[in-house]
Amino acid sequence: MAPQIIAIIGAGIFVKSQYLPRLAEISDLVSLKCIWSRSQKSALEAVEAAKNVFPSVECKYGDDGLDEIVNDTSIVAVIVALAGQIQVDMSLKLLKAGKHVLQEKPAAASISELETALSSYNSLHNNQPTQNIWAVAENYRFEPAFVESRKLVSEIGDMMSVQVIIEGSMNSSNPYFSSSWRRNFTGGFILDMGVHYIAGLRMMVGCEVASVSAMTSHVDMTLPPPDTISSIFQLENGCSGVFVMLVSSRSPKIIWRVVGLSGTVQVERGNKDGRHGYVVTLFSAKGETTSTFYPFSGVTEELKAFLSDVSKSTLQKGSKIEAEARCSFVEGARDVAVLDAMLESGIKQGASVMVKKF
Numbered sequence: 001m002a003p004q005i006i007a008i009i010g011a012g013i014f015v016k017s018q019y020l021p022r023l024a025e026i027s028d029l030v031s032l033k034c035i036w037s038r039s040q041k042s043a044l045e046a047v048e049a050a051k052n053v054f055p056s057v058e059c060k061y062g063d064d065g066l067d068e069i070v071n072d073t074s075i076v077a078v079i080v081a082l083a084g085q086i087q088v089d090m091s092l093k094l095l096k097a098g099k100h101v102l103q104e105k106p107a108a109a110s111i112s113e114l115e116t117a118l119s120s121y122n123s124l125h126n127n128q129p130t131q132n133i134w135a136v137a138e139n140y141r142f143e144p145a146f147v148e149s150r151k152l153v154s155e156i157g158d159m160m161s162v163q164v165i166i167e168g169s170m171n172s173s174n175p176y177f178s179s180s181w182r183r184n185f186t187g188g189f190i191l192d193m194g195v196h197y198i199a200g201l202r203m204m205v206g207c208e209v210a211s212v213s214a215m216t217s218h219v220d221m222t223l224p225p226p227d228t229i230s231s232i233f234q235l236e237n238g239c240s241g242v243f244v245m246l247v248s249s250r251s252p253k254i255i256w257r258v259v260g261l262s263g264t265v266q267v268e269r270g271n272k273d274g275r276h277g278y279v280v281t282l283f284s285a286k287g288e289t290t291s292t293f294y295p296f297s298g299v300t301e302e303l304k305a306f307l308s309d310v311s312k313s314t315l316q317k318g319s320k321i322e323a324e325a326r327c328s329f330v331e332g333a334r335d336v337a338v339l340d341a342m343l344e345s346g347i348k349q350g351a352s353v354m355v356k357k358f
């Protein structure tokens with residue numbers, strides 16, 4: 001496959017700490033033509049960081065820089081990694097200009113924005129045979145630990161109970177702690193971080209969350225509200241579970257556990273040999289315990305899947321390709337919908353709320 005020519009829109013922490021190093025690992029598949037930011041200063045910083053791997057990468061900024069990217073037909077795909085409040089508008093603008101888009105999660109900030117986004121996207125190709133790809137980057141769906149745990153969950157018999165316990169570590173040592181847009185986002189860090197944990201849950205159980213009931217609170221005043229959520233939920237397969245999330249705690253712990261009639265599967269964040277990842281454990285009916293450590297690789301895997309779809313679409317111009325479902329916009333929308341229902345229930349003192357279906 002020839003390298004796909006792409007641009008990055010955004011030059012924030014995630015672009016510098018994740019996209020650039022991960023794209024560097026697959027530089028045979030991708031050619032980074034430019035990085036855009038609203039300000040010249042941040043675009044330049046990211047360009048400097050990208051230069052050792054992509055020596056000809058250009059710096060673009062402001063409205064003119066954006067127009068140049070929109071008009072540049074050699075750029076086939078764009079990664080959008082901006083503030084959560086403005087990503088959808090930017091993605092739609094680039095889709096209209098004929099680019100394939102991989103947008104950072106969360107898919108959108110609210111149910112109404114998700115609905116508008118999907119109807120705008122669908123109307124873009126009303127009179128066209130092909131559709132540009134609008135992908136949402138959710139690395140959890142590509143983490144080998146979740147791919148494996150889903151297989152294991154299908155082997156433990158009828159599902160009896162699910163527990164998701166997230167004690168995060170979003171304190172002042174974390175680079176995202178002072179991110180201004182996350183502090184001005186409805187749902188605060190719960191929504192921005194929480195979509196990952198919901199994606200992990202949905203991957204593992206292989207079915208949708210139907211309804212939720214939740215309590216939310218704001219205890220740590222260094223964080224935006226809410227900073228805790230305690231929810232019970234029911235899956236479409238009838239099984240119930242709990243989802244507990246604290247944005248910041250002194251003793252971080254991140255764990256998903258699915259109990260079946262003939263075994264239990266658990267995924268827990270951990271480290272091995274200095275690498276971060278997940279330990280997947282199967283507790284069998286015979287009382288045996290087997291654990292496997294899977295280092296993180298979801299961001300790289302999702303980038304490869306997107307680039308492969310872009311390549312297919314370029315080669316088969318005029319025909320509709322089946323893009324990887326795990327990074328479709330609608331999958332990202334489903335993660336947001338679950339948290340949106342929990343946050344709404346929290347506002348209503350725990351009233352049962354149906355999760356909006358997408």
Ligand SMILES: *[C@@H]1O[C@H](CO)[C@@H](O)[C@H](O)[C@H]1NC(C)=O
Pocket residue numbers: 064067068071
């Ligand atoms: C982009 O294309 C539009 C329409 O063809 C044109 O009006 C505009 O000047 C172009 N902008 C740049 C920066 O090239």
Ligand SMILES: *[C@@H]1O[C@H](CO)[C@@H](O)[C@H](O)[C@H]1NC(C)=O
Pocket residue numbers: 169171172173174249250251252
């Ligand atoms: C933030 O959390 C991490 C992980 O628990 C911990 O190592 C670090 O000391 C904490 N920093 C502050 C300022 O509390």
Ligand SMILES: *[C@@H]1O[C@H](CO)[C@@H](O)[C@H](O)[C@H]1NC(C)=O
Pocket residue numbers: 085180181184
């Ligand atoms: C916060 O978000 C609102 C709407 O999303 C926006 O109008 C406002 O300018 C933002 N404030 C800051 C400080 O970013």
